[in-house]
Amino acid sequence: MSESHAPRAGALDLAAAPSPLNRFGPARDYFGIALLGIGLWLLVVETNAFYSSVLATILIWTIATGGLNIIAGLGGYPSLVQGAFYGIGAYGSALAMKWGQPFWASCFEAVGAASLLGLVIGLVFSRTRGQYFAIGTMFSGLAVALVLNNWRMLTNGQLGISVDFGFADMDQLNIVIPAAAALTLAIFRFVSRRRLGWRLQTILEDEDLAEHIGVPTARTKLTGFVLSAAIGAVAGVLIGQYNGTISPDLFDYYVGFVMFVALSVGGAGRVLGPLLGSAFIVGIPDLLNLSSGIGLLIAGLIFVLVIILIPGGFMSALDALVRWVAMKAARR
Amino acid sequence: MSGFLEVEGASKTFGGVRAVDAVDFSVDEGKIYGVIGPNGSGKTTLLGLLSGTYRPDRGVIRLNGRRLDGLSAHRTVQAGVARTFQTSRLFYRWSLAANLTAAAAARPIARGEEDHSALLGLVGLAGRGDAECLSLSNAERRLAMIAVALATRPHLLLLDEPAVGMSPKETAALAGIIRRIRDDRGVTIIVVEHNMHFMMGMAEWIMAMRAGRKLAEGTPAEIRANADVVAAYLGG
Numbered sequence: 001m002s003e004s005h006a007p008r009a010g011a012l013d014l015a016a017a018p019s020p021l022n023r024f025g026p027a028r029d030y031f032g033i034a035l036l037g038i039g040l041w042l043l044v045v046e047t048n049a050f051y052s053s054v055l056a057t058i059l060i061w062t063i064a065t066g067g068l069n070i071i072a073g074l075g076g077y078p079s080l081v082q083g084a085f086y087g088i089g090a091y092g093s094a095l096a097m098k099w100g101q102p103f104w105a106s107c108f109e110a111v112g113a114a115s116l117l118g119l120v121i122g123l124v125f126s127r128t129r130g131q132y133f134a135i136g137t138m139f140s141g142l143a144v145a146l147v148l149n150n151w152r153m154l155t156n157g158q159l160g161i162s163v164d165f166g167f168a169d170m171d172q173l174n175i176v177i178p179a180a181a182a183l184t185l186a187i188f189r190f191v192s193r194r195r196l197g198w199r200l201q202t203i204l205e206d207e208d209l210a211e212h213i214g215v216p217t218a219r220t221k222l223t224g225f226v227l228s229a230a231i232g233a234v235a236g237v238l239i240g241q242y243n244g245t246i247s248p249d250l251f252d253y254y255v256g257f258v259m260f261v262a263l264s265v266g267g268a269g270r271v272l273g274p275l276l277g278s279a280f281i282v283g284i285p286d287l288l289n290l291s292s293g294i295g296l297l298i299a300g301l302i303f304v305l306v307i308i309l310i311p312g313g314f315m316s317a318l319d320a321l322v323r324w325v326a327m328k329a330a331r332r
Numbered sequence: 333m334s335g336f337l338e339v340e341g342a343s344k345t346f347g348g349v350r351a352v353d354a355v356d357f358s359v360d361e362g363k364i365y366g367v368i369g370p371n372g373s374g375k376t377t378l379l380g381l382l383s384g385t386y387r388p389d390r391g392v393i394r395l396n397g398r399r400l401d402g403l404s405a406h407r408t409v410q411a412g413v414a415r416t417f418q419t420s421r422l423f424y425r426w427s428l429a430a431n432l433t434a435a436a437a438a439r440p441i442a443r444g445e446e447d448h449s450a451l452l453g454l455v456g457l458a459g460r461g462d463a464e465c466l467s468l469s470n471a472e473r474r475l476a477m478i479a480v481a482l483a484t485r486p487h488l489l490l491l492d493e494p495a496v497g498m499s500p501k502e503t504a505a506l507a508g509i510i511r512r513i514r515d516d517r518g519v520t521i522i523v524v525e526h527n528m529h530f531m532m533g534m535a536e537w538i539m540a541m542r543a544g545r546k547l548a549e550g551t552p553a554e555i556r557a558n559a560d561v562v563a564a565y566l567g568g
Contacts, residue, residue, distance in 0.1 A: 195437070202434055205423040212383065213435040214409035214484055 012274035029189055029271070037182025044174050053242075054286045056174070059181040060239050061278035062304040065263045067231025071224045072260060073188075073269035074197055076204030078130070080256045081121060081137035084144035085229040087251025088114040089236020091148060091155060094246060103166025111233045117144075118229025119222065126221040129207070141256040148248040160247025163240040177238055181275070184231055189271045192226070200224050204269075258296070261303045267315025276314045335521055336361035337488060342391035342401075350561050351377040353544035354391070355392040359488075359522065359537075364514055365467050366535030367524045368555070370564060374544040374561065375524040382522070384408030395488060397413065414486035418493045419491040420473035428452070428476050429461035435483035448483075454516060455479045456509055471502045475509065482513065489513070491523045492545040495530050503527070528565070532556060 039182050040059060044052050068082040092110030097103060125136040155161065167173045193198045199220045202210035240246050258281060266277025274305045280302060285295025310317045335358030344352040352374045359365045367375050379385040382393060384405035391400040400408055423431050432448050437547055452458050455475045460468070474494055481489055491510070495503045507530060514521055525531050531538060532552045540547040540561045548558045555561055 198434060198437075202423060205425060206421060209421045209423065212385070212409060212415060213480065214406045216406045218406075272453040 017091065030186055033182050033186045033189065033271070036185070037178050040178040041175060041181075044178055045171075052174075054283060056177050056242055057239075057286065058176050058243065058275075058278045058282045060235050061259070061262065061282045062181045062275045063184045063238065064232050064235035065259050065266070065274035065278055066181070066188055067235070068226045068259055068263050069220070069228075069270075069274050070191060070197075070200070070231070071228040072205065072263055073273065074192055074200035074222060075224050076200075077126075077221065078134040079137045079225065079228065080134050080260055081141040081144075082228065082232045082259045083251055083253070084141040085114040085118060085232030085256030086236040086239070086255065086259075087116055087144055087148055087248075087281060089233030090163075090240040090246045091161075091236075092162055092253065093166075093232065093237040094240050095154065097164040098161075101209075103164070107165070107234075107237050110237050111230050114233030114236070115226050115230045118226040121229075122222045122225035126218060126225060130312055138253070138257065145248060145251060145253040148251060154284070155248065158248055160245050162245050163243070165244070166241060173238075173241055177242065180234060181248040183229060184234075185271050185275065187231070190272075192269075192271070194225060196220065196227075201269075224292050253296070254296070256314065258299060261299060265306045265313055267313030267318075270313070270315040273313055273315050280314075335359055336396060337382075337522075338392075338394040339382070340392045342388050342393060343497075344377050344381055344386055344389055346377075347403065350544045352381060352388075355541075355544075355546050357539055357546065357549065361487075361520050361521055362514065362518055363537060364510065364535050365431065365520070365522045366531045366538040366552075367522060367541060368526060368528060368531055368538060368561075369547070370526065372543075373541040373564075375526075375541055376492055377461035377544075378541070379415060379492050379522070379524050382488075383413055383490055385415070396411035408485075409484050412487035413486075413490065414484045414488075415490035416474075416477045416481050416492055416494060418496060420470070420477055421474055422468075422473060422480065424465045426465060427461065428463050428465055428468070428479070431465060431476065431480050431481040432461070435480045436485070443556060451479050451482055452480070454509070454513060456505065470497045471499070471506075474498065474506070478509075478513070482517070482519070486519060489519045489521045491521065493525055494523065495525060496525055503530050506530075510534060528556075 040055070043053050047055065064082055064086050068079060071077050071079050073234050089110045092113045093106040096106035096109045101109065121137065121140045128136055136296055149158060167176065199215050202213070203217055203220060207217055239250065262277035262281040263274055264277070265280055266275065267273030281299050285292070285298060290298065306313060337359040339355060339357050342352055342355045343350065355378060367378065369375050377386065381388045382400070384400070384403050384407065388401050391401060392399065395411060395413065395555060398411060400411060400413065403411065423434065429448050448461050449458065452461055455478050457472060457475050457479060460472065465473070465476060474496065478491065478494065495506055498506060510521060510523065511534060513519055523531065523535060535552060538552055538555045539549045540555055540558070542564045547564060548555060548561050550558070
């Protein structure tokens with residue numbers, strides 16, 4: 001979709017009651033995201049190996065859920081297949097390198113493969129809505145997980161495969177991961193104020209009305225879904241690089257669901273939602289050194305509590321806090 | 333026929349029920365055209381065929397010579413046809429101005445800065461742009477929906493029972509607003525309504541429907557005097 005026809009779409013901000021955190025213009029937003037990226041990079045580099053690896057995993061999840069934020073956060077489509085795109089990115093890049101491709105080419109191929117799969121899944125399931133879309137995408141994710149587990153010739157089954165390292169050294173990767181996470185947040189911020197973003201938001205509000213004010217809803221959803229898939233694959237490439245080996249359990253069928261949970265807990269449709277959500281969903285089990293089953297249980301519990309107590313996720317709680325502080329300050 | 337809007341043999345069946353059955357009519361540019369009929373007579377389905385909400389099973393719809401039948405709803409909007417709904421539909425969590433901005437910018441063709449204040453004034457909602465749509469009253473929502481439809485810059489505006497839930501006073505004001513929209517913007521308007529009184533004072537040409545078919549067509553006075561129409565309304 002070319003932006004050149006869009007009438008002053010760059011300035012569109014449709015939210016009725018904009019968050020108090022969002023009052024700054026685009027330049028400051030991007031500057032803030034860049035600062036955040038630098039801060040995260042310093043944290044990754046300066047903390048001990050354990051915290052550094054937890055943070056890197058959180059940031060890789062931020063990329064995956066940041067991609068999901070486009071179709072699920074802006075468009076309101078509960079995609080549960082993001083884990084599969086994550087897996088396609090990891091396996092696609094690893095296998096392409098095994099077949100003799102240079103690392104950079106393997107990245108493009110992995111992202112391309114995930115986008116293509118996104119296009120197919122999107123063409124089938126963007127005709128469905130709500131729980132039907134959730135179920136359809138969940139089973140698509142299950143299908144990919146089954147392939148990763150059982151096509152042993154290609155994936156070596158549950159034993160997993162090693163991943164060739166594509167960077168000069170770990171320091172370089174430690175820069176790339178926070179940079180990619182910040183870039184993902186910036187891309188989301190950009191898309192959300194452009195034509196694609198507000199078209200998705202009209203779909204979130206009322207899809208039939210969107211169609212009747214001239215929004216090409218089918219094409220918009222497909223574009224958003226493929227963009228989400230492509231960004232998910234980037235996260236997959238990076239987890240492969242960071243871990244050095246990949247196995248199907250990293251990309252099991254429920255991972256897409258956990259990513260959706262992370263996004264909802266952090267704040268769907270919000271720039272920083274993916275970072276906050278990933279920090280909780282990935283960080284808490286890792287930092288408390290819980291086994292993955294218990295970790296999932298806690299993730300589920302947090303999800304239920306947040307959905308009941310703060311439906312907009314942590315970001316909306318933060319909004320409320322900022323409003324409250326501003327009100328107190330104004331009274332003084 | 334060489335009207336602005338030409339409909340030939342439009343038909344739509346829902347599960348064996350002929351909701352619209354071979355309806356022919358044409359509308360001249362700049363007219364206010366009324367469609368009346370008892371509940372279930374196919375008025376809203378006919379409007380849905382014109383707006384791309386439904387695709388006709390048979391029949392041809394032309395706007396300025398261009399085929400509309402078979403186009404999806406968003407392409408129909410892009411072709412210059414906008415509609416409102418029987419139940420008020422807006423992007424409720426947004427301000428009215430945001431609704432108008434979205435509608436104005438949804439079409440791919442670039443246009444100049446949209447002046448919402450003129451549009452809001454036209455529909456009698458001057459100064460209400462910043463209001464969240466949830467806070468609007470029923471009558472305001474009906475008018476806001478018309479403003480959103482107008483923001484897409486249609487040549488043909490389809491109003492589906494715009495007076496639903498309005499008091500007699502609000503209904504009278506609405507008739508004036510609809511006439512003003514036609515006069516100011518040169519928009520051709522089709523109004524579906526079963527409030528005969530409202531229609532008689534506003535429409536210049538009326539089609540009466542019954543059981544999916546065209547029953548009669550004519551000036552308001554002719555329709556009021558038509559024995560078939562009176563019988564359809566009185567259940568005779």
